Amino acid sequence: MHIIESGNVAAATGVKLSRAQVIAAYPITPQTPLTEKLSEFVESGELAAEYIPVESEHSAMAVCIAASSAGARAFTATSANGLLYMVEQLHWAVGARLPVVMCVANRGIGAPWTVWNDQQDTISQRDVGWIQLYCNDHQQIIDSVIKAFKLAQTVSIPVMVCYDGYLLSHTYMPFEQPEQGKVDAFLPAFAPKHFLDPENPGNFNTVTLPDVRLDVDGNMAPGYIEIRHNLQEDLRAALLTYENIDREFEKEFGRGGNPFIEEYKCADAEFVAVCIGSLSYQLRDVVDMMREDQVKIGVMGVQIYRPFPDEAIIRALAGKRCVIVFEKALSYGNQGALYADIKSALYSSERKPRIHNYILGLGGREIKTQHLVDALAKSCASPDTFGDSPRWIGLKLQE
């Protein structure tokens, strides 16, 4: 069934179809309508879940950790400073290997206070160990939420489903709502490998010593570093698992096929614009305009940022003349994080393209199509003379 709704409602509908059992969230703009919709679903009985109101995001994640530890499918959602307030618990959820799913409606971070869109909130959490999926439209939001629950419980790693605040969270678009029966077949009940069980009492994640030790049964128990190494290996392997989950989803629902990157007119392109999120669809218009002027250009959206899909990115970008990375976030004091990651991935390639970095749209500054055209035209005209520092688009500085 097709419906026309906001991105937040697309996310809430995905959570309902995924039959989340425990939802704990604290409202923050622009995520609020998502949690309001979920509380409506629970209140009306459409979703058989415990909705636990909390006094902060830190508590929201703590509740999800507890629920997931007890074997329940747990969900929360937040934005910006709310995400940062739960950071300590984000680390705990992934270290404890709990398949919590969280939506983040991307928003800039204060200070100075802002409620508008950029991606500094989730990009700055790239090193936590959570899987990060990014959406470009409402269909991808609802589909990604369902896939995220399956991915999280398959690999025992929590997943963030990120989408641009306002640009996606508050705009209305038509999208297909999957049938409940099909979602149930795709997403089996959560059967955790490790959970709190009164029949088999145990402690999880208490003080774990630097070295390995013999446990009470005489088996070798891992130390902290072994457990962390295992997380890294699982995260890298999760790329293949996500590809398989996406393929299965595509077979069942007819959508998908681009789990890592989404390319538009890249096959014959000499120049490729790269970004994360809804900007990649805006850039398609720019690409179409520039194609009319015979510029061989395409655009690539990065759909999963952690684990980083380096092999797919090398396949897509090696041999191109120039790659232009647009970012609504910055690793302050250095460069755009995506730019640095793409450069790093291509370092091992013998066919390295030139790479340019633009920062734009921070704190909701409007991204005008003409700005994108101008930036890309400049990069395409002189790909060899750019330098390694990011350039900023749309800055209004007094000279």
Add this chain to the structure above:
Amino acid sequence: MVERKYCDMISRSKPGPGDGGNTGSWRVMRPIINLEACIPAKTGKKSCFNCWLYCPDCVVTKTIPPVINYEYCKGCGICAEECPAGAISMVAEATPITEDK
């Protein structure tokens, strides 16, 4: 393609002596049981065992006489506090111990 066996390693410990590691190395004060005052040791009967009952680390045996596992005893002193016979004294680890013949 064969997928990885995920989440093969977590931090989990079961109730039992020392599943938090070799915690005996933390000890500053060592509990010593005076067997002449200890009720089960003195009477030869299975009785009392408050030390076994109260030990938060399960390192005291329910035997005659009770035996403390110093590999894991953290020296918290709860057994000495709870012993109704006052048979357990806490001795500084730095004090040389002369064994009874």
